[in-house]
Amino acid sequence: MVKNIIDVRNLSKSFDISYKEPGLKGTIKHFLKRQTKSLEVIKNISFAIKEGEIVGFLGANGAGKTTILKMLCGLIYPSEGSILVSGYLPFRRKENFLKNITLIMGQKQQLIWDLPPIESFYLNASIYDLDKFEAKRRIKKLSDMLEIDDELFIPVRKLSLGQRMKSELLAALIHEPNILFLDEPTLGLDINAQRNLRQFLKKYNEETNSTICLTSHYMKDITSLCKRVICIDNGSISYDGKLDLLLKKLSPVKEILIICRSEEDAFQLENLGFNVKNKTKNEITIKVENKSITSSLKTILNNFDIEDLYINEPPIDEIIGKILIKKDHDI
Numbered sequence: 001m002v003k004n005i006i007d008v009r010n011l012s013k014s015f016d017i018s019y020k021e022p023g024l025k026g027t028i029k030h031f032l033k034r035q036t037k038s039l040e041v042i043k044n045i046s047f048a049i050k051e052g053e054i055v056g057f058l059g060a061n062g063a064g065k066t067t068i069l070k071m072l073c074g075l076i077y078p079s080e081g082s083i084l085v086s087g088y089l090p091f092r093r094k095e096n097f098l099k100n101i102t103l104i105m106g107q108k109q110q111l112i113w114d115l116p117p118i119e120s121f122y123l124n125a126s127i128y129d130l131d132k133f134e135a136k137r138r139i140k141k142l143s144d145m146l147e148i149d150d151e152l153f154i155p156v157r158k159l160s161l162g163q164r165m166k167s168e169l170l171a172a173l174i175h176e177p178n179i180l181f182l183d184e185p186t187l188g189l190d191i192n193a194q195r196n197l198r199q200f201l202k203k204y205n206e207e208t209n210s211t212i213c214l215t216s217h218y219m220k221d222i223t224s225l226c227k228r229v230i231c232i233d234n235g236s237i238s239y240d241g242k243l244d245l246l247l248k249k250l251s252p253v254k255e256i257l258i259i260c261r262s263e264e265d266a267f268q269l270e271n272l273g274f275n276v277k278n279k280t281k282n283e284i285t286i287k288v289e290n291k292s293i294t295s296s297l298k299t300i301l302n303n304f305d306i307e308d309l310y311i312n313e314p315p316i317d318e319i320i321g322k323i324l325i326k327k328d329h330d331i
Contacts, residue, residue, distance in 0.1 A: 002050045003051055004049065004051075005049060005050065005178075005179065005211050006072065006083075006085050006086075006211070006213075007083070008046055009081055009083075010044050010046055010082070011068075011080070011083060012042055012044050012079050013067055014039060015039050017036060017038075018030070018035065018036045019035060019036070019037060041064050042071075043236045044080075045068075045081075045232075045235075045236060047230055049211060052205070052209040054205055054212040054228075055212070055213055055229070056228070056230070057229070057232060058215075058230070059231060059232035060233075063232040063233060064235045065215040066105075069103065069213060069215065072085055072181060073101050073103045074089075074091045074093050075103075085097070086179060099177070100179055101177050101180075102180055103172075103181045104169060104172050104180070104181070104182050104183065105183040106186065106188065110168060110171055111164070111167055111171060116154055117152050117154075117171065118152045120171050121139050121170065121174055124174050125138075125174055125175075128174070128175040130175070135174065138174050138176065139170065139174065143170060145204065146169065148170070151163045151166075151167065161188055161189060161193070162189050162192075165185070165186075165193065166193075166196075166197070178208065178211065180211070181213050182212060182215070183215050185216070186218050194218060194220065195220075202225060227243060227244075228240075228242055228243065229243045248290055253290065255277060255285055255286070255311075255312045256293075256296070256297075256309065256312070257312060258284050258300065258304075258308075259306070260284070261305045261306070262282060265282070266279060266283065269286075272299075274296070282307075293311070297309075
């Protein structure tokens with residue numbers, strides 16, 4: 001039985017923020033007597049993640065995804081509730097815990113700007129008590145997987161964004177962590193760089209059985225890597241389950257484009273009681289619920305002379321976009 005490597009129960013996080021009235025009067029008042037209020041960012045959430053899982057966190061900007069990742073890796077304290085990651089309390093930042101995790105944020109960098117990446121790699125290796133032979137072996141293995149070689153000896157400031165992101169990933173994985181926290185890892189990368197990074201993460205997960213927690217607004221990252229997603233809405237979990245079930249729930253109908261051999265067949269099909277979206281001569285597009293696809297296709301194929309037929313699904317970006325809108329929704 002696969003064990004839970006991350007266990008979160010009744011987790012909440014609040015921040016005290018100061019606020020002031022506009023104008024000079026408000027500024028003076030704020031200076032003399034600062035007013036604060038408590039803002040609850042994460043609201044009593046619970047979830048568990050098994051070893052080797054790749055889980056995507058979805059939500060609008062400001063929903064609380066990054067805050068959750070920061071609590072999971074111990075950068076900030078929870079206000080209430082409990083977190084166990086690989087058997088450790090993250091906020092205590094124990095040495096063995098830190099050796100088991102890594103955090104990669106697409107908008108942050110750890111490489112030294114004016115030095116080649118290889119220098120930062122050896123520095124990280126020293127921090128994690130790796131001898132030079134072992135560090136060299138790991139750098140070679142990861143650079144082969146990431147398909148970077150000559151780039152390791154070029155100053156970071158002269159690398160492209162994609163090359164830099166690969167180097168950041170290598171630096172973050174040199175200590176071979178078994179839990180990866182990735183916050184927008186493909187941010188700003190072109191299509192090819194995104195694809196290569198996804199392929200690497202998939203391969204790394206398969207070879208090491210590492211656990212990956214991922215946030216991204218690029219839906220291809222989520223659909224390519226994650227079988228399970230956790231949707232965060234205004235600090236609360238609105239959905240936790242399989243991605244394919246979420247897609248079916250958010251998009252319960254499919255569009256079927258039917259090309260008939262004659263206009264007469266298209267006319268008869270239009271009057272058969274289907275939900276017709278549009279019709280032009282011998283082509284007709286109907287909307288059918290997912291549960292009725294098989295029976296509807298059987299009826300159409302048995303009773304009409306069909307030249308061709310296409311089942312169209314709405315783009316995944318469009319489907320998932322429904323849960324990234326900051327408003328109440330029922331998932």
